[in-house]
Amino acid sequence: MLQVTGVFKNYATAQGPLAVLRGVDLHLQQGESLALMGESGSGKSTLLHLIAGLDQVDAGTIEIAGQRLEHMNEAQLANWRRTEIGLIFQQFNLIGSLKVEDNLAFQARLAGRYEPSWQAELIKRLGLADLLTRYPEQLSGGQQQRVAIGRALASRPALLLADEPTGNLDEATSDEVLQLLLDLLANSSTSLLMVTHSPRVAERLQRTELLHFGRLATQS
Template sequence: MPRVLIAHDLTKTYPTADGPLEVLRGVSLQVAARESVALTGESGSGKSTLLHLLGCLDAPDSGSITLEGRALQDLDEAGRAAVRRQSIGVVFQQLNLIPSLTVAQNLGFQARLAGREDADWQARIATRLGLDSMLSRYPEQLSGGQQQRVAIGRAIANRPAVVLADEPTGNLDEATADTVLDLMLDLVRDSGAAFLMVTHSPRLADRMDRRLHLKQGRIV
């Protein structure tokens, strides 16, 4: 499989009252199309920072990021925003669903921004996620597991090159978490995306194709 996402020697430091805090210290990784990779590590190891860099939500201090052959590390904010719209799907633990939009509108939101709205693909996603009877509901009318399914569907609706997930099942009970991860893995493979998921759960990490462990800002 072709390597969709390649990061090489990424560093990131933040200023603090006690001086510079070196969060990432030369991180390199690769993820192929249809491959699922778990990113594990203790709190403070740099997992969320790495995900933000890979998701074009922030820029590294040094190092390179390549997505589908395109270098991302030197893009300005407008350039990063364009890449996020077109090529990256993100699922956060907080979900960030838009409360004033229905399930159907939330599902299609990212695809509309990208100019890639596909009614047939969106309908398939809704059916696979068990949401086809809930399309006219609003997020507040859904359970936590149902809201998580909407967030997953939204991230995949524009057929991104890579899907990044930060503890996507952290607020769910074990059985619901397993179901949600099954659906996510199935849909990501069907869409052809590369999939990188931050998780604290060894059990869920074992479900992925492989695992990377981040410790004190480095992959070990």
């Protein structure tokens, strides 16, 4: 599903180039869940952004479901992001002017994959039936994250990328939201790559990798 090979990424600073990723190799099978851990500044979010096609590698390759990202132009990448991947961030990034029901359907409609029956299933499993007419500002943090998860899964993406998706939630709500996410993924072919600083969260996923000074060391 995902193959990252020899990826390097530098950023320009006043002191010269800063090496963030130094030859990262990473693989993820279809339907597999992987936690990516590492200290602050180790390059976790940078790697996630590269895999999402939001930034370009300096060297190396990223291949997802047989497609090499460096072979796509900006329009192709934008279309690919709409149809093939789902993104979940700890900031939720819901659209404030849209009600919950419309936020849930937004990504799927953009991808041309809106399925009323799947939308109904997500609403039921995520416990959102009584919240559909509310706006994001009227929701708790846990409720907003449930909507963000539903939006990301609504288009049935091949790959789900999550950057500290429970980082802004208390421990009990984090556990609940994570369990809902894993339950929804259990019967799908979607692969999950999650950046997290929490060992408690990481141990719930099938495999863990540690990113340290721009290189990976397999943990399990």
